[in-house]
Amino acid sequence: MSTTKYLFSGFGGQGILFAGKFIAYKGLIDDKQVSWLPSYGPEMRGGTASCSVIVSDEAVGSPIVSAPDVLVAMNLPSLDKYESAVAPGGMIFADSTLIERKVTRDDVKVFYVPATAMASENGFPTLANMIIIGKVLSELGEFDADSINATLAKVISAKHAAMLEVNLKAMSLGAEA
Amino acid sequence: MVVFEKPHALTDAPFHYCPGCTHGIVHRLVAEVIDELGIEGRTIGIAPVGCSVMAYNYFNCDMIEAAHGRAPAVATGVKRADPENHIVFTYQGDGDLASIGMAETVHSAARNENITVIFINNAIYGMTGGQMAPTSLPGQITQTSPYGRDVNHCGYPVKVCEMLSELDGPEYLERVTVNSVKNIKNAKKAILKAFKNQVEGKGFSLVEVLSTCPTNWGMTPADALKWVDEKMIPYYPLGVYKDRSAAKEVEA
Amino acid sequence: MxxxxxxxxxxxxxxxxxxxxxxxxxxxxxxxxxxxxxxxxxxxxxxxxxxxxxxxxxxxxxxxxxxxxxxxxxxxxxxxxxxxxxxxxxxxxxxxxxxxxxxxxxxxxxxxxxxxxxxxxxxxxxxxxxxxxxxxxxxxxxxxxxxxxxxxxxxxxxxxxxxxxxxxxxxxxxxxxxxxxxxxxxxxxxxxKPWATNGTKMQRAHNITxxxxxxxxxxxxxxxxxxxxxxxxxxxETMYEEYLMDDADICIAAFGIAARVSRNAVDEARRQGIKVGMIRPITLWPFPTAPFKAAADHVKSFISVELSMGQMIEDVKLASECRVPVTLCNRAGGMIPTPEQVLDAIVKANNGGER
Incomplete structure (x- = not known):
């Protein structure tokens, strides 16, 4: 039995909710039990956005993630707010383009990915989120092309099919970072 | 030879209205129009809260009793349940339509909801025993304005047709009265038009009928009819306030 | 899938x-x-x-x-x-x-x-x-x-x-x-719906709503x-779900999101050897009185877990006829109890009200 609890956090507009949705959908494709819960309210207008995702072999109880196994922090306020919440032995993925400081805890694994810079350099400035997702999956040992493709097909609507390829490229870049 | 008949769209139930009250006349006009248009089988009427609360007993078509002021919202639901077939009218007094239900009135007009609204304006709350209405005249004595309506204290009457005529939405707004044979004939024409508009899909049609309340006005029925001429019509002039289709024809 | x-x-x-x-x-x-x-x-x-x-x-x-x-x-x-x-x-x-x-x-x-x-x-x-x-x-x-x-x-x-x-x-x-x-x-x-006011079609007496x-x-x-x-x-039409109630000494009462949170706590308490179960009302009215009444025969206490100052707890007390204590584990004003908070309440109840 295994359960992974994710917390994604960043600015509104960074694709935080989408990143969470991707992970949830991938869980569904992989035949797991999943839940996705966004923060909601005024903060969705340009402030902080965050979402909790749980992927489990068993029925998900509370969908609220207070001690994430995986924290994806895409800006400094998110790291400041959630660093201490991460479960001991958990992982923190930080967008090092936007977060200059280092993680202070030593009981978690930390990955610094300059995702925002990489996204700009590669001509898809809106896909920093997917670069980080690529890194997350690769570190979890879940970077499986079939399931990723199936997930992308679910989360990207048919009329934006062209985006599929680009998203995959972004994720591969992240996986190799 | 039949010289006088009850319209089919009226039931046999005797009206409970006070002597000299004009509700009976307006009920009859509505029923005559329903008969003439042959729409009784697809008409649904909405009764208000007020003296005409039991209008549902008097009309032979299907009837719904609404909460106070909500008749236009209920009518919206019934109309939209089957817009092709349902002919829907509300029958509301001044407290219902212009006070507690003002939002529903204005918004159904703004949406040009394809319904017919019969608005009885008698400048007083009848059923509760003669309190100030949104349409009570300046200086008018009522149970809750015992020294006369003081406009500095509680503001001015609402002129519904004038107010709604500023909206782009409504199709047809006319103010009539039923205090003389001539005026009754004219009111009938307006009510007929308001139903016909709906049958033809033209939209929101409201007929405001200046009416009497001898009981709560403290007058004889004859004096009440005179009071409409002398006091009400000067403040609430009769006439067509909006007729979009007619205006279009003139333009063309 | x-x-x-x-x-x-x-x-x-x-x-x-x-x-x-x-x-x-x-x-x-x-x-x-x-x-x-x-x-x-x-x-x-x-x-x-x-x-x-x-x-x-x-x-x-x-x-x-x-x-x-x-x-x-x-x-x-x-x-x-x-x-x-x-x-x-x-x-x-x-x-x-x-x-x-x-x-x-x-x-x-x-x-x-x-x-x-x-x-x-x-x-x-x-x-x-x-x-x-x-x-x-x-x-x-x-x-x-x-x-x-x-x-x-x-x-x-x-x-x-x-x-x-x-x-x-x-x-x-x-x-x-x-x-x-x-x-x-x-x-x-x-x-x-023969009562509907949708037009008589001149084929029946008028309906009145x-x-x-x-x-x-x-x-x-x-x-x-x-x-x-x-x-x-x-x-x-009463509906409810029972979770691990057969041998339970303590019974959680919770619905909706509170039941989701409580389930985590029940699982953890069971891992610690505490016999706790849950009754989750699915219909709040009609309230599932029978399972609570039956549970009152064998549990030491009920814990009502709610996102309120304690409202359903009154129904739990009525249904169990106050035969055993009913305590409240709650957050309010938009806050949600954590599984840890519910677990604490379970442990306390298991110790007869003491930590």
């Missing part, structure tokens, strides 16, 4: 309503349930239905009253402050014996309150949706799949008993996404008849 999609609870309600044959939706925007209106606005025009944004919650519930009078499946949705405004209409719907589905995705109150999840409209839903003697069938989903299933069930029960079904969810349930399978939803078509009854003897009889129907519902 193949048919499952991820949907927000709010969206699942909307799509399930459409599947149930609802073609009329009226509402007014309010967080955290506006997705329902947005979904309906998009879908209804494409399937010949009607979405209309009303000028107020009051107008919306009265539009519902109109469509229900005409005999069609119809719904509205809102969140706590908006439901208070609908209270008038809920009472009239009850008084006129009209079926409808009303969704309340609760947020913290009272007053304007906040926008975070809450269960503090329990009393309002189960006791006093409006003035007068009446009940609503209150359904409390605890997963997005159940949001869909209970929406369909809500329409069916409303039609069967000619009354309002209220789906009582909260901000978390409305906003969260979970896998949903809609293809498996079974829908019973609406029954004949009405809640006015000025003769007290008659109004009393109407109330008696309505309560006979309610008794039938209590006998036949």
């Amino acid at each position: 193949a048919d499952k999609v991820l949907m927000k609870g709010n969206e699942a309600i909307a799509e399930a309503a459409i599947i149930a044959g609802c073609r009329h939706y009226f509402g007014y925007p309010i967080t955290p349930q506006t997705e329902i209106a947005a979904y309906m606005a998009k879908r209804m025009p494409k399937i010949g239905g009607c979405f209309l944004q009303a000028e107020s919650e009051i107008a919306a519930i009265n539009m519902v009253y109109g469509v229900a009078s005409a005999g069609l499946r119809v719904m509205t949705s809102s969140s706590s402050p908006g439901i208070s405004l609908k209270g008038e209409g809920l009472s009239y719907l009850a008084g006129s014996d009209l079926p409808s589905l009303v969704v309340n995705v609760q947020r913290g109150g009272p007053g304007l309150g906040g926008i975070q999840p809450s269960q503090s409209d329990y009393f309002q839903a189960t006791r006093a949706g409006g003035h007068g003697d009446f009940r609503m069938i209150v359904l409390a989903p605890a997963s997005v799949q159940e949001m869909a299933e209970l929406t369909v069930k809500g329409f069916e029960l409303a039609d069967k008993y000619r009354m309002t079904s209220m789906l009582l969810a909260d901000g978390t349930m409305g906003q969260m996404m979970e896998p949903v399978e809609l293809a498996s939803l079974k829908v019973n078509a609406a029954p004949e 009405n809640s006015l009854s000025l003769v007290p003897e008659e109004l009393e009889q109407l109330n008696f008849a309505r309560y006979e129907r309610y008794a039938e519902i209590e006998a036949n």
Whole structure:
């Protein structure tokens, strides 16, 4: 039995909710039990956005993630707010383009990915989120092309099919970072 | 030879209205129009809260009793349940339509909801025993304005047709009265038009009928009819306030 | 798996309503349930239905009253402050014996309150949706799949008993996404409604939809008849789920999101060797009295876990006839108890009230 609890956090507009949705959908494709819960309210207008995702072999109880196994922090306020919440032995993925400081805890694994810079350099400035997702999956040992493709097909609507390829490229870049 | 008949769209139930009250006349006009248009089988009427609360007993078509002021919202639901077939009218007094239900009135007009609204304006709350209405005249004595309506204290009457005529939405707004044979004939024409508009899909049609309340006005029925001429019509002039289709024809 | 999609609870309600044959939706925007209106606005025009944004919650519930009078499946949705405004209409719907589905995705109150999840409209839903003697069938989903299933069930029960079904969810349930399978939803078509005010077609006497009854003897009889129907519902439609109750010494009572949180706590307590189980009411009215009464024979105590200052706890006490202690484990104002908080309460209860 295994359960992974994710917390994604960043600015509104960074694709935080989408990143969470991707992970949830991938869980569904992989035949797991999943839940996705966004923060909601005024903060969705340009402030902080965050979402909790749980992927489990068993029925998900509370969908609220207070001690994430995986924290994806895409800006400094998110790291400041959630660093201490991460479960001991958990992982923190930080967008090092936007977060200059280092993680202070030593009981978690930390990955610094300059995702925002990489996204700009590669001509898809809106896909920093997917670069980080690529890194997350690769570190979890879940970077499986079939399931990723199936997930992308679910989360990207048919009329934006062209985006599929680009998203995959972004994720591969992240996986190799 | 039949010289006088009850319209089919009226039931046999005797009206409970006070002597000299004009509700009976307006009920009859509505029923005559329903008969003439042959729409009784697809008409649904909405009764208000007020003296005409039991209008549902008097009309032979299907009837719904609404909460106070909500008749236009209920009518919206019934109309939209089957817009092709349902002919829907509300029958509301001044407290219902212009006070507690003002939002529903204005918004159904703004949406040009394809319904017919019969608005009885008698400048007083009848059923509760003669309190100030949104349409009570300046200086008018009522149970809750015992020294006369003081406009500095509680503001001015609402002129519904004038107010709604500023909206782009409504199709047809006319103010009539039923205090003389001539005026009754004219009111009938307006009510007929308001139903016909709906049958033809033209939209929101409201007929405001200046009416009497001898009981709560403290007058004889004859004096009440005179009071409409002398006091009400000067403040609430009769006439067509909006007729979009007619205006279009003139333009063309 | 193949048919499952991820949907927000709010969206699942909307799509399930459409599947149930609802073609009329009226509402007014309010967080955290506006997705329902947005979904309906998009879908209804494409399937010949009607979405209309009303000028107020009051107008919306009265539009519902109109469509229900005409005999069609119809719904509205809102969140706590908006439901208070609908209270008038809920009472009239009850008084006129009209079926409808009303969704309340609760947020913290009272007053304007906040926008975070809450269960503090329990009393309002189960006791006093409006003035007068009446009940609503209150359904409390605890997963997005159940949001869909209970929406369909809500329409069916409303039609069967000619009354309002209220789906009582909260901000978390409305906003969260979970896998949903809609293809498996079974829908019973609406029954004949000979009482509907949809035009006589000159083939029957006129129908009247009405809640006015000025003769007290008659109004009393109407109330008696309505309560006979309610008794039938209590006998036949009560729903609940039991979790690990067979050998339980302690019983959690929780519905909706509180039950989700409590499940984690129950599992953890069991790992620690504490015999704890849970009864999750699915219908809040009718309240599942029988399982609580039965549990009172073998548990040491009940813990009511709620996102309120303690409302359902009164029903737990009534159902268990206060034979064993009933304690409250709660957060309020938009806060949600954590599994740790519930676990603490379980441990305390297991130690006879001491830590």
